[in-house]
Amino acid sequence: MPTEVLMPALSPTMEEGTLAKWLVKEGDTVNSGDLLAEIETDKATMEFEAVDEGTVGKILVSEGSEGVKVNTPIAVLLEDGESADDIGEASTASEPASSNAAPADASEKTEPATGYGRGEDSPSNEAxxxxxxxxxxxxxxxxxxxxxxxxxxxxxxxxxxxxxxxxxxxxxxxxxxxxxxxxxxxxxxxxxxxxxxxSTEAVLKTYENRETEEVALDGMRKTIAARLSEAKQTVPHFYLRRDIHLDALLKFRSQLNKTLEPREIKLSVNDFIIKACALALQQVPDANAVWAGDRMLKLKPSDVAVAVAIEGGLFTPVLKDAEMKSLSALSTEMKDLAARARERKLAPHEYQGGSFAISNLGMFGIDNFDAIINPPHAAILAVGAGTKKPVVGEDGELAVATVMSTTLSVDHRVIDGALGANLLQAIKDNLENPMGMLA
Known part of the structure; x- marks a missing residue:
């Protein structure tokens, strides 16, 4: 019996994807493990392997098709002795999705299993x-x-x-x-x-007499728009702000970088921030948690996500067990993750998870800002630029210090005000006493 090849779920949260490229054509013979197609998720392009062997009898979804739902039939494999006539009306009724639209209803057949399904149509009625x-x-x-x-x-x-x-x-x-x-x-x-x-129609009508250019949304931008809109509407944010003095850290960093120069390692301020946040989550363990719908999950390790800007969007790769790693190890891992993020070559497990995130716009000259929490995280630290400012010392004398503004956005369902304040205080203490982070 002909075997339907279904649109795979390449990550736990994937609901649809783009069939970027077919690596086979009708009539090709494939074996288990052979590459069939390249699938674009919201974050990455991944190769899809065959799990059965046979001959490609019909391609149901053309390459370049966007918005293809998981479990939608995308091709049909024939076994030995079968021909295209055996595919039957059920599969031939599945029209390829257009290049800029979701699959037509005739293509919305789904089966419980991901990967391949056999037999007659199993329309998803979703009662x-x-x-x-x-x-x-x-x-x-x-x-x-x-x-x-x-x-x-x-x-x-x-x-x-x-x-x-x-x-x-x-x-x-x-x-x-x-x-x-x-x-x-x-x-x-x-x-x-x-x-x-x-609505789209209302906006188009408003600007119908103005010169405009329509920009199609790719999967990443659609996902960012949906997730952050949902986060801002459903997560009860509150914000805590602290100024952090960086002079001791900058001096310590300069000394370390001279020592690490033979190893071609150069620590950034961001590396220290990652380490400080990872340690703070251990020092305030009740804040190292995520929201899980009807409960909270407290994490033992400090898995810290860091926002990385790429063309058309951003990634938040996760540095797992960050509290256990040295500054040089964190620096090397972060550079690797950031480089592969910009090339969209991160695997899903490298940008999913974590309980806490860092968004640093200080390198762009931004003094301070408020970041939106990325669910299910319970908090995100927005980091501004370190700038010279007049400060009043403990002795009451006026002095000049390098000050960095930070804002901690907190999910009030997980972290209350006092707990959030303790977490931000721990981050501040770690950054203002950098040698303590090596103890």
């Missing part, structure tokens, strides 16, 4: 309860479009098999068809998309 308790059957693509348009699926009549709501049903539905339900306070609930700003 949910309507306001009146009725079960609503709709395709994943229809659900996504309905969410984007702020439509209530219970108010839409499906034209698919057994009344299933498909893409064309929600595309043809009018926003007014959404059934509004009262909130617990008795007020009318706003559409799900209300918080995302004006």
């Amino acid at each position: 949910t309860q309507g306001d009146k308790g009725d079960r609503i059957f709709a395709s994943p693509l229809a659900r996504r479009i309905a969410k984007d348009k702020g439509l209530d699926l219970s108010a839409i009549k499906g034209s698919g098999p057994k009344g299933r709501i498909i893409k064309s049903d929600v595309e043809n539905a009018k926003p007014q068809e959404k059934t509004e339900s009262p909130t617990p306070s008795g007020e009318t609930a706003k559409p799900a998309s209300a918080s995302t700003g004006p």
Whole structure:
């Protein structure tokens, strides 16, 4: 029986991807382990290997197709003795996704397993309860479009098999068809998309008489927009600010770099910040935690993520067990991660996880700013530039010091005010007494 090749989930959070390039063509014979295609996730391009052997009977999704859902059939493999005629109407009905759109509803067949599936179509109906308790059957693509348009699926009549709501049903539905339900306070609930700003049509109309250039969103930018919008709307942020004096650190760093020069290692201020945060998470262990929906997870090691700017977006590679590593080891690892991040060659396990993040814009001359927490992290440290400022010493005398402004953004569900203050104090103490970090 022909075997459907399904769009793989190349990371735990992947829901869709871009089929960047086919490495085989129809009629090619493949063995287990052979490379079939290059798949772009939101962060990286990864190669997809065959797990079965056979002949490529039909390619269902053309290369360059964006928004291909996980478990969508993308090709069909034939076994010995089978021909293209054996593929049948079920697979041939799967239209290739267009290069700038999600797969058509006919391609939205899914099966429980990731990788390959056998047999007849298994459409994903994803039944949910309507306001009146009725079960609503709709395709994943229809659900996504309905969410984007702020439509209530219970108010839409499906034209698919057994009344299933498909893409064309929600595309043809009018926003007014959404059934509004009262909130617990008795007020009318706003559409799900209300918080995302004006609709595409409204913005296009506003600027229709101005010269503009449309910029298509790639997977990374879409993910950044979705995750940070969700984070800002759902994570109860609060902010703690401290100025940190860097003169002792800068002097100590200069001495270390002279010692490390024969080994061609040059420590940056950011290396010290990573180490200081890693140690602070050990000194204030209750703050070394993440939010897990209905509970918190406290981490034993200090896994610190560091934001790295790349063209079109950013990565947050994670330095695991950072509290155990020397400054030189952290420096070398961070340079490697940053270089591969800019080439989009990081594997998912290298930028997922951690409980705490650092975003340093001081190198761009920014004095101070507030960073958005990257869930499920509980905190992120925004680091500004170190600048010469007048300060009042302990003896009351006016002096000049190199001062760096920091802001700790905190998830109040995980970290309360006093706990966050203790964490930021520990970071400050580590940076202002750098020799202690080597003890």
